Amino acid sequence: MSTRALTEAASPEAAPLSLCSREPHVPADRLVAEMVPPPRFDSVRFDTYLPDPNQPSQTDAVKILSSFAEGLGGAHATGAGKRRWFAKKPAAPSGPRGVYLDGGYGVGKTHLLASLWHATPAEPALKAFGTFVELTNLVGALGFQQTVQTLSGHRLLCIDEFELDDPGDTVLVSSLLGKLVESGVALAATSNTLPGKLGEGRFAAADFLREIQGLSAHFRPLRIDGEDYRHRGLPEAPSPYSDQVVTQTAYATPGASLDDFPHLLEHLARVHPSRYGALTDDLGAVCLTDVQPVPDQSTALRLVVLADRLYDREIPVLASGLPFDKLFSDEMLNGGYRKKYFRAISRLTALARDAKGLVAQ
Structure with a gap:
Protein backbone atom coordinates (compact mmCIF):
# COMPACT_ATOMS: atom_id res chain seq x y z
CA MET A 1 0.00 0.00 0.00
CA SER A 2 1.36 3.46 -0.91
CA THR A 3 2.11 6.13 1.67
CA ARG A 4 -0.76 8.21 0.23
CA ALA A 5 -3.18 5.33 0.62
CA LEU A 6 -1.95 4.73 4.16
CA THR A 7 -2.48 8.41 4.95
CA GLU A 8 -6.04 8.30 3.62
CA ALA A 9 -6.68 5.18 5.69
CA ALA A 10 -5.24 6.69 8.86
CA SER A 11 -7.37 7.85 11.75
CA PRO A 12 -9.38 11.05 11.22
CA GLU A 13 -7.26 12.94 13.77
CA ALA A 14 -5.52 16.15 12.77
CA ALA A 15 -3.09 15.57 9.94
CA PRO A 16 0.58 15.56 10.97
CA LEU A 17 3.00 18.29 10.01
CA SER A 18 5.39 18.02 7.08
CA LEU A 19 9.03 19.06 6.94
CA CYS A 20 8.72 19.27 3.15
CA SER A 21 6.15 22.07 3.48
CA ARG A 22 8.46 24.23 5.59
CA GLU A 23 10.83 26.86 4.19
CA PRO A 24 11.78 28.90 7.28
CA HIS A 25 13.45 32.30 7.26
CA VAL A 26 15.89 32.90 10.11
CA PRO A 27 16.68 36.58 10.88
CA ALA A 28 20.16 37.53 12.01
CA ASP A 29 19.07 38.49 15.53
CA ARG A 30 17.72 34.97 16.05
CA LEU A 31 21.08 33.53 15.00
CA VAL A 32 22.77 35.57 17.75
CA ALA A 33 20.13 34.86 20.40
CA GLU A 34 20.33 31.10 19.75
CA MET A 35 24.08 30.86 20.35
CA VAL A 36 23.52 28.89 23.54
CA PRO A 37 23.71 25.13 24.19
CA PRO A 38 20.78 23.39 22.44
CA PRO A 39 17.95 21.78 24.43
CA ARG A 40 19.67 18.39 24.71
CA PHE A 41 22.61 20.06 26.44
CA ASP A 42 20.78 22.78 28.35
CA SER A 43 20.85 20.91 31.65
CA VAL A 44 24.20 19.10 31.34
CA ARG A 45 26.96 19.89 33.81
CA PHE A 46 30.37 18.45 34.61
CA ASP A 47 28.85 16.38 37.39
CA THR A 48 26.32 14.82 35.01
CA TYR A 49 29.08 13.59 32.71
CA LEU A 50 29.63 9.88 33.35
CA PRO A 51 33.28 9.05 32.60
CA ASP A 52 34.05 5.56 31.38
CA GLU A 227 33.87 4.41 22.73
CA ASP A 228 30.53 5.86 21.62
CA TYR A 229 28.61 6.39 24.89
CA ARG A 230 25.28 6.44 23.04
CA HIS A 231 25.59 2.68 22.57
CA ARG A 232 27.62 1.77 25.65
CA GLY A 233 25.70 -1.04 27.34
CA LEU A 234 22.46 -0.21 25.50
CA PRO A 235 20.29 -2.63 23.54
CA GLU A 236 20.34 -2.64 19.76
CA ALA A 237 18.29 0.01 18.03
CA PRO A 238 14.75 -1.05 17.12
CA SER A 239 14.24 -2.42 13.62
CA PRO A 240 12.42 -0.15 11.16
CA TYR A 241 8.65 -0.24 11.37
CA SER A 242 6.15 -0.70 8.57
CA ASP A 243 4.83 2.29 6.61
CA GLN A 244 1.45 1.70 8.23
CA VAL A 245 2.80 1.84 11.78
CA VAL A 246 4.84 4.98 11.05
CA THR A 247 1.84 6.71 9.45
CA GLN A 248 -0.57 5.77 12.23
CA THR A 249 1.92 6.89 14.87
CA ALA A 250 2.38 10.24 13.12
CA TYR A 251 -1.37 10.84 13.26
CA ALA A 252 -1.56 9.81 16.91
CA THR A 253 1.41 11.88 18.11
CA PRO A 254 0.86 15.61 18.80
CA GLY A 255 3.31 17.77 16.88
CA ALA A 256 4.65 14.91 14.75
CA SER A 257 5.73 15.38 11.15
CA LEU A 258 5.26 12.77 8.43
CA ASP A 259 7.36 12.74 5.26
CA ASP A 260 8.48 10.40 2.56
CA PHE A 261 12.26 10.08 2.97
CA PRO A 262 13.27 10.55 -0.71
CA HIS A 263 11.12 13.69 -0.95
CA LEU A 264 12.62 15.02 2.29
CA LEU A 265 16.12 14.64 0.87
CA GLU A 266 15.03 16.63 -2.19
CA HIS A 267 13.55 19.33 0.05
CA LEU A 268 16.74 19.67 2.09
CA ALA A 269 18.53 20.74 -1.09
CA ARG A 270 16.20 23.77 -1.26
CA VAL A 271 16.73 24.88 2.34
CA HIS A 272 20.04 26.28 3.55
CA PRO A 273 21.56 24.15 6.35
CA SER A 274 21.57 27.21 8.61
CA ARG A 275 17.76 26.90 8.65
CA TYR A 276 17.55 23.22 9.56
CA GLY A 277 17.12 24.08 13.22
CA ALA A 278 14.16 26.31 12.39
CA LEU A 279 12.86 23.55 10.12
CA THR A 280 12.32 21.43 13.24
CA ASP A 281 10.66 24.12 15.38
CA ASP A 282 7.86 22.81 17.62
CA LEU A 283 8.10 19.21 16.41
CA GLY A 284 7.19 16.43 18.80
CA ALA A 285 8.57 13.68 16.56
CA VAL A 286 9.78 13.07 13.02
CA CYS A 287 8.15 10.17 11.15
CA LEU A 288 9.74 9.00 7.92
CA THR A 289 8.53 6.41 5.43
CA ASP A 290 10.54 4.58 2.79
CA VAL A 291 14.04 5.26 4.14
CA GLN A 292 16.52 4.46 1.37
CA PRO A 293 20.27 4.71 0.86
CA VAL A 294 21.43 8.30 0.44
CA PRO A 295 22.22 8.75 -3.28
CA ASP A 296 25.26 11.05 -3.21
CA GLN A 297 27.68 12.83 -0.93
CA SER A 298 26.11 16.30 -1.12
CA THR A 299 22.79 14.87 -0.03
CA ALA A 300 24.51 12.84 2.67
CA LEU A 301 26.19 15.90 4.17
CA ARG A 302 22.88 17.77 4.30
CA LEU A 303 21.31 14.80 6.09
CA VAL A 304 24.16 14.88 8.63
CA VAL A 305 23.28 18.49 9.51
CA LEU A 306 19.60 17.61 9.90
CA ALA A 307 20.49 14.64 12.11
CA ASP A 308 22.59 16.94 14.31
CA ARG A 309 19.74 19.44 14.71
CA LEU A 310 17.24 16.69 15.52
CA TYR A 311 19.61 15.23 18.09
CA ASP A 312 20.32 18.62 19.66
CA ARG A 313 16.60 19.18 20.05
CA GLU A 314 15.86 15.65 21.32
CA ILE A 315 13.26 14.96 18.62
CA PRO A 316 12.49 11.21 18.30
CA VAL A 317 12.68 9.70 14.81
CA LEU A 318 10.40 6.85 13.75
CA ALA A 319 11.09 5.31 10.35
CA SER A 320 10.21 2.57 7.91
CA GLY A 321 12.42 1.17 5.18
CA LEU A 322 16.12 0.54 5.71
CA PRO A 323 17.75 0.79 9.16
CA PHE A 324 19.84 3.88 9.72
CA ASP A 325 23.15 1.99 9.59
CA LYS A 326 22.40 1.30 5.91
CA LEU A 327 21.97 4.97 4.94
CA PHE A 328 25.51 5.52 3.69
CA SER A 329 27.43 3.46 1.17
CA ASP A 330 30.68 1.66 2.01
CA GLU A 331 32.48 4.21 -0.15
CA MET A 332 31.09 7.05 1.98
CA LEU A 333 31.90 5.28 5.24
CA ASN A 334 35.48 4.77 4.10
CA GLY A 335 35.95 8.27 2.70
CA GLY A 336 37.04 11.60 4.07
CA TYR A 337 33.71 12.42 5.69
CA ARG A 338 33.41 9.10 7.49
CA LYS A 339 33.36 10.66 10.95
CA LYS A 340 30.31 12.76 10.07
CA TYR A 341 28.44 9.77 8.70
CA PHE A 342 29.18 7.58 11.70
CA ARG A 343 28.08 10.39 14.00
CA ALA A 344 24.83 10.74 12.07
CA ILE A 345 24.19 6.98 12.31
CA SER A 346 24.94 7.07 16.02
CA ARG A 347 22.62 9.99 16.68
CA LEU A 348 19.76 8.77 14.49
CA THR A 349 19.99 5.37 16.19
CA ALA A 350 19.69 7.06 19.59
CA LEU A 351 16.64 9.00 18.36
CA ALA A 352 15.11 5.79 16.99
CA ARG A 353 15.37 4.33 20.49
CA ASP A 354 13.64 7.41 21.86
CA ALA A 355 10.78 6.86 19.37
CA LYS A 356 9.98 3.34 20.56
CA GLY A 357 7.67 4.68 23.24
CA LEU A 358 5.52 6.46 20.63
CA VAL A 359 4.40 3.23 18.97
CA ALA A 360 1.12 1.81 20.23
CA GLN A 361 1.72 -1.51 21.93
Whole structure:
Protein backbone atom coordinates (compact mmCIF):
# COMPACT_ATOMS: atom_id res chain seq x y z
CA MET A 1 0.00 0.00 0.00
CA SER A 2 1.36 3.46 -0.91
CA THR A 3 2.11 6.13 1.67
CA ARG A 4 -0.76 8.21 0.23
CA ALA A 5 -3.18 5.33 0.62
CA LEU A 6 -1.95 4.73 4.16
CA THR A 7 -2.48 8.41 4.95
CA GLU A 8 -6.04 8.30 3.62
CA ALA A 9 -6.68 5.18 5.69
CA ALA A 10 -5.24 6.69 8.86
CA SER A 11 -7.37 7.85 11.75
CA PRO A 12 -9.38 11.05 11.22
CA GLU A 13 -7.26 12.94 13.77
CA ALA A 14 -5.52 16.15 12.77
CA ALA A 15 -3.09 15.57 9.94
CA PRO A 16 0.58 15.56 10.97
CA LEU A 17 3.00 18.29 10.01
CA SER A 18 5.39 18.02 7.08
CA LEU A 19 9.03 19.06 6.94
CA CYS A 20 8.72 19.27 3.15
CA SER A 21 6.15 22.07 3.48
CA ARG A 22 8.46 24.23 5.59
CA GLU A 23 10.83 26.86 4.19
CA PRO A 24 11.78 28.90 7.28
CA HIS A 25 13.45 32.30 7.26
CA VAL A 26 15.89 32.90 10.11
CA PRO A 27 16.68 36.58 10.88
CA ALA A 28 20.16 37.53 12.01
CA ASP A 29 19.07 38.49 15.53
CA ARG A 30 17.72 34.97 16.05
CA LEU A 31 21.08 33.53 15.00
CA VAL A 32 22.77 35.57 17.75
CA ALA A 33 20.13 34.86 20.40
CA GLU A 34 20.33 31.10 19.75
CA MET A 35 24.08 30.86 20.35
CA VAL A 36 23.52 28.89 23.54
CA PRO A 37 23.71 25.13 24.19
CA PRO A 38 20.78 23.39 22.44
CA PRO A 39 17.95 21.78 24.43
CA ARG A 40 19.67 18.39 24.71
CA PHE A 41 22.61 20.06 26.44
CA ASP A 42 20.78 22.78 28.35
CA SER A 43 20.85 20.91 31.65
CA VAL A 44 24.20 19.10 31.34
CA ARG A 45 26.96 19.89 33.81
CA PHE A 46 30.37 18.45 34.61
CA ASP A 47 28.85 16.38 37.39
CA THR A 48 26.32 14.82 35.01
CA TYR A 49 29.08 13.59 32.71
CA LEU A 50 29.63 9.88 33.35
CA PRO A 51 33.28 9.05 32.60
CA ASP A 52 34.05 5.56 31.38
CA PRO A 53 36.05 3.99 34.26
CA ASN A 54 38.27 2.34 31.66
CA GLN A 55 39.19 5.69 30.11
CA PRO A 56 41.04 7.91 32.65
CA SER A 57 41.37 10.69 30.05
CA GLN A 58 37.63 11.33 30.46
CA THR A 59 37.95 11.96 34.19
CA ASP A 60 41.02 14.11 33.56
CA ALA A 61 39.10 16.17 31.00
CA VAL A 62 36.42 17.06 33.55
CA LYS A 63 39.04 18.29 36.03
CA ILE A 64 40.96 20.31 33.44
CA LEU A 65 37.87 21.94 31.96
CA SER A 66 36.47 22.76 35.40
CA SER A 67 39.70 24.55 36.23
CA PHE A 68 39.63 26.30 32.84
CA ALA A 69 36.11 27.59 33.56
CA GLU A 70 37.14 28.88 36.99
CA GLY A 71 40.00 30.76 35.37
CA LEU A 72 37.56 32.69 33.22
CA GLY A 73 36.08 34.51 36.20
CA GLY A 74 36.65 38.16 36.90
CA ALA A 75 36.30 41.23 34.72
CA HIS A 76 36.64 40.95 30.96
CA ALA A 77 40.04 42.22 29.92
CA THR A 78 38.76 44.52 27.16
CA GLY A 79 35.00 44.69 27.66
CA ALA A 80 33.23 47.52 25.89
CA GLY A 81 33.13 50.63 28.00
CA LYS A 82 35.52 49.18 30.58
CA ARG A 83 38.70 50.84 29.40
CA ARG A 84 39.73 54.36 30.40
CA TRP A 85 40.66 56.82 27.71
CA PHE A 86 44.40 56.85 28.43
CA ALA A 87 44.79 53.34 29.83
CA LYS A 88 47.33 51.09 28.18
CA LYS A 89 45.99 48.28 26.06
CA PRO A 90 46.00 45.14 28.21
CA ALA A 91 48.80 42.75 27.54
CA ALA A 92 47.90 39.59 25.66
CA PRO A 93 46.96 36.86 28.11
CA SER A 94 49.78 34.49 28.89
CA GLY A 95 49.38 30.81 28.12
CA PRO A 96 46.62 29.20 26.06
CA ARG A 97 43.31 31.03 26.02
CA GLY A 98 41.58 28.11 24.39
CA VAL A 99 41.11 24.38 24.66
CA TYR A 100 40.55 21.86 21.88
CA LEU A 101 38.68 18.65 22.78
CA ASP A 102 40.30 15.90 20.74
CA GLY A 103 38.41 12.61 20.52
CA GLY A 104 36.16 10.34 18.47
CA TYR A 105 32.41 10.66 18.09
CA GLY A 106 30.32 9.65 21.07
CA VAL A 107 32.91 10.26 23.82
CA GLY A 108 30.91 13.21 25.17
CA LYS A 109 32.80 16.16 23.68
CA THR A 110 29.64 18.22 23.19
CA HIS A 111 28.49 17.39 26.72
CA LEU A 112 31.82 18.65 28.07
CA LEU A 113 31.80 21.72 25.82
CA ALA A 114 28.30 22.66 26.99
CA SER A 115 29.29 21.99 30.61
CA LEU A 116 32.20 24.41 30.17
CA TRP A 117 29.76 27.04 28.88
CA HIS A 118 27.47 26.53 31.88
CA ALA A 119 30.35 26.53 34.38
CA THR A 120 31.97 29.72 33.12
CA PRO A 121 31.12 32.48 35.62
CA ALA A 122 29.55 35.01 33.27
CA GLU A 123 26.07 36.09 32.25
CA PRO A 124 24.63 34.08 29.31
CA ALA A 125 24.82 37.20 27.15
CA LEU A 126 28.61 37.15 27.59
CA LYS A 127 28.99 33.52 26.48
CA ALA A 128 28.34 32.03 23.04
CA PHE A 129 27.90 28.42 21.98
CA GLY A 130 27.35 27.15 18.45
CA THR A 131 28.48 24.83 15.73
CA PHE A 132 31.00 25.89 13.13
CA VAL A 133 28.19 26.04 10.56
CA GLU A 134 26.16 28.34 12.81
CA LEU A 135 29.18 30.60 13.28
CA THR A 136 29.84 30.90 9.53
CA ASN A 137 26.14 31.60 9.01
CA LEU A 138 26.37 34.39 11.59
CA VAL A 139 29.26 35.96 9.67
CA GLY A 140 27.22 35.68 6.48
CA ALA A 141 24.23 37.36 8.11
CA LEU A 142 26.03 40.14 10.00
CA GLY A 143 29.23 40.60 8.04
CA PHE A 144 32.74 40.02 9.37
CA GLN A 145 33.27 43.30 11.21
CA GLN A 146 29.83 43.28 12.84
CA THR A 147 30.37 39.69 14.00
CA VAL A 148 33.69 40.68 15.56
CA GLN A 149 31.99 43.59 17.30
CA THR A 150 29.10 41.38 18.48
CA LEU A 151 31.29 38.66 19.98
CA SER A 152 34.34 40.63 21.14
CA GLY A 153 32.77 41.51 24.48
CA HIS A 154 32.17 37.86 25.31
CA ARG A 155 34.01 35.91 27.98
CA LEU A 156 33.87 32.59 26.12
CA LEU A 157 33.10 31.26 22.63
CA CYS A 158 32.45 27.51 22.28
CA ILE A 159 32.54 26.05 18.78
CA ASP A 160 31.20 22.54 18.34
CA GLU A 161 32.10 20.46 15.28
CA PHE A 162 34.71 22.83 13.88
CA GLU A 163 34.54 22.19 10.12
CA LEU A 164 37.88 21.77 8.41
CA ASP A 165 36.50 20.50 5.11
CA ASP A 166 36.35 23.90 3.37
CA PRO A 167 39.64 25.83 3.33
CA GLY A 168 37.85 29.13 2.70
CA ASP A 169 35.60 28.77 5.73
CA THR A 170 38.54 27.61 7.83
CA VAL A 171 40.49 30.78 6.95
CA LEU A 172 37.41 32.94 7.57
CA VAL A 173 36.74 31.55 11.03
CA SER A 174 40.43 31.47 11.94
CA SER A 175 40.60 35.19 11.10
CA LEU A 176 37.52 35.83 13.22
CA LEU A 177 38.93 33.90 16.16
CA GLY A 178 42.19 35.80 15.87
CA LYS A 179 40.31 39.07 16.31
CA LEU A 180 38.37 37.68 19.25
CA VAL A 181 41.49 36.38 20.99
CA GLU A 182 42.97 39.90 20.70
CA SER A 183 39.87 41.13 22.52
CA GLY A 184 40.39 38.66 25.35
CA VAL A 185 37.74 36.10 24.39
CA ALA A 186 38.52 32.56 25.52
CA LEU A 187 37.91 29.75 23.03
CA ALA A 188 36.90 26.12 23.21
CA ALA A 189 36.33 23.81 20.26
CA THR A 190 35.76 20.33 18.96
CA SER A 191 36.29 19.49 15.30
CA ASN A 192 35.44 17.25 12.40
CA THR A 193 37.58 15.28 9.99
CA LEU A 194 39.31 16.66 6.93
CA PRO A 195 38.62 14.96 3.59
CA GLY A 196 41.04 12.07 3.17
CA LYS A 197 41.75 11.79 6.88
CA LEU A 198 40.96 8.21 7.78
CA GLY A 199 42.01 6.36 10.93
CA GLU A 200 39.99 6.10 14.09
CA GLY A 201 37.11 8.43 13.38
CA ARG A 202 38.59 11.53 14.91
CA PHE A 203 40.53 14.55 13.76
CA ALA A 204 43.98 14.56 15.31
CA ALA A 205 44.88 17.59 17.41
CA ALA A 206 48.11 18.18 15.50
CA ASP A 207 46.14 18.48 12.24
CA PHE A 208 43.59 20.82 13.82
CA LEU A 209 46.30 23.11 15.16
CA ARG A 210 48.07 23.15 11.81
CA GLU A 211 44.89 24.10 9.95
CA ILE A 212 44.16 27.07 12.20
CA GLN A 213 47.80 28.15 11.81
CA GLY A 214 48.39 31.33 13.79
CA LEU A 215 45.85 30.37 16.44
CA SER A 216 47.57 27.16 17.46
CA ALA A 217 49.41 28.82 20.35
CA HIS A 218 46.07 29.75 21.87
CA PHE A 219 44.77 26.18 22.13
CA ARG A 220 45.61 23.46 24.60
CA PRO A 221 44.77 20.05 23.08
CA LEU A 222 42.83 17.81 25.44
CA ARG A 223 42.60 14.19 24.32
CA ILE A 224 39.44 12.27 25.27
CA ASP A 225 39.54 8.53 24.61
CA GLY A 226 36.66 6.08 24.63
CA GLU A 227 33.87 4.41 22.73
CA ASP A 228 30.53 5.86 21.62
CA TYR A 229 28.61 6.39 24.89
CA ARG A 230 25.28 6.44 23.04
CA HIS A 231 25.59 2.68 22.57
CA ARG A 232 27.62 1.77 25.65
CA GLY A 233 25.70 -1.04 27.34
CA LEU A 234 22.46 -0.21 25.50
CA PRO A 235 20.29 -2.63 23.54
CA GLU A 236 20.34 -2.64 19.76
CA ALA A 237 18.29 0.01 18.03
CA PRO A 238 14.75 -1.05 17.12
CA SER A 239 14.24 -2.42 13.62
CA PRO A 240 12.42 -0.15 11.16
CA TYR A 241 8.65 -0.24 11.37
CA SER A 242 6.15 -0.70 8.57
CA ASP A 243 4.83 2.29 6.61
CA GLN A 244 1.45 1.70 8.23
CA VAL A 245 2.80 1.84 11.78
CA VAL A 246 4.84 4.98 11.05
CA THR A 247 1.84 6.71 9.45
CA GLN A 248 -0.57 5.77 12.23
CA THR A 249 1.92 6.89 14.87
CA ALA A 250 2.38 10.24 13.12
CA TYR A 251 -1.37 10.84 13.26
CA ALA A 252 -1.56 9.81 16.91
CA THR A 253 1.41 11.88 18.11
CA PRO A 254 0.86 15.61 18.80
CA GLY A 255 3.31 17.77 16.88
CA ALA A 256 4.65 14.91 14.75
CA SER A 257 5.73 15.38 11.15
CA LEU A 258 5.26 12.77 8.43
CA ASP A 259 7.36 12.74 5.26
CA ASP A 260 8.48 10.40 2.56
CA PHE A 261 12.26 10.08 2.97
CA PRO A 262 13.27 10.55 -0.71
CA HIS A 263 11.12 13.69 -0.95
CA LEU A 264 12.62 15.02 2.29
CA LEU A 265 16.12 14.64 0.87
CA GLU A 266 15.03 16.63 -2.19
CA HIS A 267 13.55 19.33 0.05
CA LEU A 268 16.74 19.67 2.09
CA ALA A 269 18.53 20.74 -1.09
CA ARG A 270 16.20 23.77 -1.26
CA VAL A 271 16.73 24.88 2.34
CA HIS A 272 20.04 26.28 3.55
CA PRO A 273 21.56 24.15 6.35
CA SER A 274 21.57 27.21 8.61
CA ARG A 275 17.76 26.90 8.65
CA TYR A 276 17.55 23.22 9.56
CA GLY A 277 17.12 24.08 13.22
CA ALA A 278 14.16 26.31 12.39
CA LEU A 279 12.86 23.55 10.12
CA THR A 280 12.32 21.43 13.24
CA ASP A 281 10.66 24.12 15.38
CA ASP A 282 7.86 22.81 17.62
CA LEU A 283 8.10 19.21 16.41
CA GLY A 284 7.19 16.43 18.80
CA ALA A 285 8.57 13.68 16.56
CA VAL A 286 9.78 13.07 13.02
CA CYS A 287 8.15 10.17 11.15
CA LEU A 288 9.74 9.00 7.92
CA THR A 289 8.53 6.41 5.43
CA ASP A 290 10.54 4.58 2.79
CA VAL A 291 14.04 5.26 4.14
CA GLN A 292 16.52 4.46 1.37
CA PRO A 293 20.27 4.71 0.86
CA VAL A 294 21.43 8.30 0.44
CA PRO A 295 22.22 8.75 -3.28
CA ASP A 296 25.26 11.05 -3.21
CA GLN A 297 27.68 12.83 -0.93
CA SER A 298 26.11 16.30 -1.12
CA THR A 299 22.79 14.87 -0.03
CA ALA A 300 24.51 12.84 2.67
CA LEU A 301 26.19 15.90 4.17
CA ARG A 302 22.88 17.77 4.30
CA LEU A 303 21.31 14.80 6.09
CA VAL A 304 24.16 14.88 8.63
CA VAL A 305 23.28 18.49 9.51
CA LEU A 306 19.60 17.61 9.90
CA ALA A 307 20.49 14.64 12.11
CA ASP A 308 22.59 16.94 14.31
CA ARG A 309 19.74 19.44 14.71
CA LEU A 310 17.24 16.69 15.52
CA TYR A 311 19.61 15.23 18.09
CA ASP A 312 20.32 18.62 19.66
CA ARG A 313 16.60 19.18 20.05
CA GLU A 314 15.86 15.65 21.32
CA ILE A 315 13.26 14.96 18.62
CA PRO A 316 12.49 11.21 18.30
CA VAL A 317 12.68 9.70 14.81
CA LEU A 318 10.40 6.85 13.75
CA ALA A 319 11.09 5.31 10.35
CA SER A 320 10.21 2.57 7.91
CA GLY A 321 12.42 1.17 5.18
CA LEU A 322 16.12 0.54 5.71
CA PRO A 323 17.75 0.79 9.16
CA PHE A 324 19.84 3.88 9.72
CA ASP A 325 23.15 1.99 9.59
CA LYS A 326 22.40 1.30 5.91
CA LEU A 327 21.97 4.97 4.94
CA PHE A 328 25.51 5.52 3.69
CA SER A 329 27.43 3.46 1.17
CA ASP A 330 30.68 1.66 2.01
CA GLU A 331 32.48 4.21 -0.15
CA MET A 332 31.09 7.05 1.98
CA LEU A 333 31.90 5.28 5.24
CA ASN A 334 35.48 4.77 4.10
CA GLY A 335 35.95 8.27 2.70
CA GLY A 336 37.04 11.60 4.07
CA TYR A 337 33.71 12.42 5.69
CA ARG A 338 33.41 9.10 7.49
CA LYS A 339 33.36 10.66 10.95
CA LYS A 340 30.31 12.76 10.07
CA TYR A 341 28.44 9.77 8.70
CA PHE A 342 29.18 7.58 11.70
CA ARG A 343 28.08 10.39 14.00
CA ALA A 344 24.83 10.74 12.07
CA ILE A 345 24.19 6.98 12.31
CA SER A 346 24.94 7.07 16.02
CA ARG A 347 22.62 9.99 16.68
CA LEU A 348 19.76 8.77 14.49
CA THR A 349 19.99 5.37 16.19
CA ALA A 350 19.69 7.06 19.59
CA LEU A 351 16.64 9.00 18.36
CA ALA A 352 15.11 5.79 16.99
CA ARG A 353 15.37 4.33 20.49
CA ASP A 354 13.64 7.41 21.86
CA ALA A 355 10.78 6.86 19.37
CA LYS A 356 9.98 3.34 20.56
CA GLY A 357 7.67 4.68 23.24
CA LEU A 358 5.52 6.46 20.63
CA VAL A 359 4.40 3.23 18.97
CA ALA A 360 1.12 1.81 20.23
CA GLN A 361 1.72 -1.51 21.93
